[in-house]
Amino acid sequence: QKEVEQNSGPLSVPEGAIASLNCTYSDRGSQSFFWYRQYSGKSPELIMFIYSNGDKEDGRFTAQLNKASQYVSLLIRDSQPSDSATYLCAVNPQAGTALIFGKGTTLSVSS
Amino acid sequence: KAGVTQTPRYLIKTRGQQVTLSCSPISGHRSVSWYQQTPGQGLQFLFEYFSETQRNKGNFPGRFSGRQFSNSRSEMNVSTLELGDSALYLCASSLAGGGEQYFGPGTRLTVT
Numbered sequence: 764q765k766e767v768e769q770n771s772g773p774l775s776v777p778e779g780a781i782a783s784l785n786c787t788y789s790d791r792g793s794q795s796f797f798w799y800r801q802y803s804g805k806s807p808e809l810i811m812f813i814y815s816n817g818d819k820e821d822g823r824f825t826a827q828l829n830k831a832s833q834y835v836s837l838l839i840r841d842s843q844p845s846d847s848a849t850y851l852c853a854v855n856p857q858a859g860t861a862l863i864f865g866k867g868t869t870l871s872v873s874s
Numbered sequence: 875k876a877g878v879t880q881t882p883r884y885l886i887k888t889r890g891q892q893v894t895l896s897c898s899p900i901s902g903h904r905s906v907s908w909y910q911q912t913p914g915q916g917l918q919f920l921f922e923y924f925s926e927t928q929r930n931k932g933n934f935p936g937r938f939s940g941r942q943f944s945n946s947r948s949e950m951n952v953s954t955l956e957l958g959d960s961a962l963y964l965c966a967s968s969l970a971g972g973g974e975q976y977f978g979p980g981t982r983l984t985v986t
Contacts, residue, residue, distance in 0.1 A: 806978060806980050861919045
C-alpha cells in the first residue's frame with residue numbers, strides 16, 4: 764500500500780515567521796511531488812510542484828525534495844494570516860498512475 | 875479560461891437511492907479524476923478517466939462508477955446509497971493526468 768504521511772497539526776506560527784510543513788512517502792520510485800492548499804469550505808488548489816532533488820522557490824514558498832530520505836517539505840516564509848489553511852502533500856508514483864494524497868497539515872498563522 | 879465546474883453543488887438523498895454527479899473539466903483537459911473527501915479519511919481517490927477510458931481506480935466498492943464523454947465531461951454515479959457515502963465529492967481535471975490537477979468546487983452529498 765503506497766502511503767503519504769503528514770502531521771495533521773495544527774501547526775501554529777506567528778505572523779512573519781517561517782512555517783515548515785513536512786511529508787514522507789513510502790514508494791521509493793515516486794516521480795513527482797505536489798503541494799495543494801485547501802481553505803476551509805473550499806476545494807484544493809495547486810501551489811507548488813517539484814520533480815528533482817533539491818529546492819524550488821516560488822515567491823514566499825519553497826518546496827524541498829530529498830528522494831534518498833523519501834521526504835518532501837514546504838516552507839512558507841513571512842507567514843501571513845491568509846496562509847491559514849490545510850496543506851495537502853500529494854505524490855505521483857509514476858506517469859499514468861493516480862495521485863496519492865496525504866491527509867493534510869492544518870496551518871494557523873496568528874497576527 | 876473557465877475553471878472546473880461541478881453540478882449539483884448540494885444534494886440530499888435517502889439511503890438506498892442512487893445519485894449522479896457531473897463534472898465539466900477545463901477546456902482542453904482530457905483527464906478527469908474523482909475524489910471523496912471526509913473529515914476522517916481525507917481525500918480518497920475514486921477513479922480517473924482519460925479519453926473516455928477509466929485509467930485508474932481506487933479502492934471503492936462497485937456501487938461507485940463513472941464515465942467520460944467525448945467532450946471530456948464526466949459523470950459519477952453512486953447506487954444504493956449508504957449513510958457513510960455522505961461526503962464532499964471533488965473532481966479534478968488535468969491536461970493528461972499526473973499531479974497538476976485543477977479542482978472543481980465539489981458536490982456536497984448528504985445521505986439521510
